[in-house]
Amino acid sequence: MGPLTCELAVPRFEQPDDVTCGPTCLxxxxxxxxxxxxxxEIVQRTPRNPDGGTLGVYLGTAAxxxxxxxxxxxxxxxVFDPTWVGLSADALQAKLRARAAAVSKPKVRAACEAYAGYLAVGGELAFDDLVPSLLTxxxxxxxxVLCGLNATYLYQQVRERPADNEDDDVAGYPVGHFLVACGHEAGERFHVRDPSSHVPFSPDGRYTVPAHRLINAILLGIVSYDAVLVELWPEESK
Structure with missing residues (x-):
């Protein structure tokens, strides 16, 4: 094990079902x-997707x-065009609402509208490259750090059928998930609190993961509209 350079005392709770990983992480x-x-109350404040899951932006708005x-x-x-980096919050809201009106897929439209609403209530957006130093x-x-990612890649497990959540490497699909990063070892490995009871290598949801695996899993979260980091802190200490 490398030198432990940061460890936050984040508790771990098990999610009560297959779709509340996000509220449990919050x-x-x-x-x-x-x-x-x-x-x-956290669940009530957090909107859900039609499949029962949630989005990082919904967690941010709930916070x-x-x-x-x-x-x-x-x-x-x-959702976001790379050329939008540097736009003001008002300009981003306008772009997001315009994209919501222009796209045909309901989930893209819902995500765009949710981000516009999040900005309207004072949430911040950032677009820094996802590298270990950002997390540290x-x-x-x-x-x-709440991380929206691809659990199929993170766990290196078989894909699942959406209808019954059964493993199926042929007919299945990758699964989105949330966990909390709470520490690191010299930026090379990250400590996480994972609310899932199905982590193949950690029955209690407390484990470390190589930086490259975590970062790749976050970026691959785009498959399930995750690919997101959510940082929150008491507003009075901002």
């Missing part, structure tokens, strides 16, 4: 800050509604 971050908001400052890094090119910098500020 609860893990809230408990780290000493916030006792009940899980049921804003609870009085937290939030910064999101999105790597989803289905967030952790150095004492803030846990």
């Amino acid at each position: 609860m893990q971050a809230l408990r780290y800050y000493g916030d006792p908001t009940p899980f049921e 804003r509604s609870l009085g937290y400052a939030v910064r999101i890094w999105s790597y989803n090119l289905k 910098g967030i952790l150095a500020r004492g803030h846990p």
Whole structure:
């Protein structure tokens, strides 16, 4: 094991079903800050996709509604155009609403509208390259990182059929997921709190993952509209 250069005391909770990894991760971050908001309220504040899951932007908006400052890094090119980097919040909202009106896929439209709404309530967006130093910098500020990623790649497991969540390497599809990064070893390995009860190599959801595996899994999250980092902290300490 390399030198432990950062470790935040983020608790780990198990998600109660297959679709509440996002709200459970948000609860893990809230408990780290000493916030006792009940899980049921977190779920109520977090919109869901038709499949029951959620998006990072919905978690960010839920955190804003609870009085937290939030910064999101999105790597989803289905939503954001690379040339939008540097636009003001107002200009980004206009672009997002225009894209929502221009696209035909409901999930893209919903994501664009959700990001516009998130900006409207004071959420921040950033587009820095996803490298280990970005994650270590967030952790150095004492803030846990909610990561929306591709669990199929992270776990190196077989794909799943959406209808019944059964393994199927031929007819299955990659699975999106959320976990919380809470520490690192010299930026080479990251410590995570994973709410899933199906992690093949960690029954308690507490493990370390190589930086390259975590970063690749986050970027591959674009397959399921994840590919996102969510940083939150109490607004009064901003």
